[in-house]
Amino acid sequence: MKAAFAYMGNIYIPLRTLFSGLGIELVVPPPPNNKTLNLGARLATETMCIPFKLTLGNIIKAMDMGADTVIHPSDVWSCRFGYYGRLYCYILKDLGYKFDRIDVAGHKFWEHYRTIKSLNKNSDILTTKAILEAIYRAYNKSSVMEFIEQTARNIRPYEIEKGFMTRILDRYLRALDKITSVKEMKQLKKRFVSDVNTIKKDLSRQPLKIKIVGESYCVVEPFVNFNLIQVLGENGILVDPFLTAHKWLGFHSIRLGNQERKLIKKLAHPYWKYNVGGEDENAVGYSLLAAQQGYDGIICLHPFGCMSSTAVQPVLQKISRDKNIPYLDIGLDEQTSETGFNTRIDAFISVLEKRRKLVRVE
């Protein structure tokens, strides 16, 4: 089985390990680009959110690269994400693609188990072993990936040679994607740490700290946010996204990190009582946490036209006023220009720098 799966940031790195351990080859398309976006935007209805348009373009690329099965989480969701999978399949069928479809949903557990069993000689023992090993390897890979990405975010603002950290990061992520044994992953992590220790840093800098909140795809996928995390980091800012590829897989898919989730829910409650979708409750909770933790500002990235992300904006503005923390919200779609985006980010950073200076003077 060769599977196509919606591409988002680096989630394909642990997913490739997970799927291959189960006997499924993951067909990974090239990272999203303008062609992918135009392809998806041409086929989706105009008002559909940008994550759908981009992932649709990616899935079509994967089909053209030989995928024969579309795998997608699908269930009763609070927003359109729940029917992304079905919509991909209707559109692909209209385009004449022939493929199988697997909707990953909790209530289909035994159906999924039988599919994996058919790929593992129809043996319960081999299937159980394959599932446990695949999860173990994928989890370890995802954790190493998180460590590498987190280190890069923490080091960039201090590096003397701009871009050095990013080059190391890219090299190690590529190497991580190629290995499968947990022993190799641990060795790679050690080599990464010793390489990072060679980076020349200026630790006297006092970088601005910015929290990124918003809709999952817009926060995690660098193409859609014009590589904001890297760009800010290389311009001397400590950036902390509330969600990463690792957290998306664990926190969202299998609900790991429940303590953090409970804290965010509790913080958000006075302002936002129900989780509607689009990371609304998380945006509220993490913004309040950022204010408590002394961040200099908050940037919210969300798809233009996403109902839940749009509905939460007035509440985030109120938090900004109540907690005296600057806040910038940016709606993204296929019309968003990189120049306009960067201009707004630059203006926001100038405000934060001026506030810092004023606080120092006082």
Ligand code: SF4
């Ligand atoms: S949260 Fe908003 S942008 Fe994301 S899938 Fe749902 S509707 Fe689309």
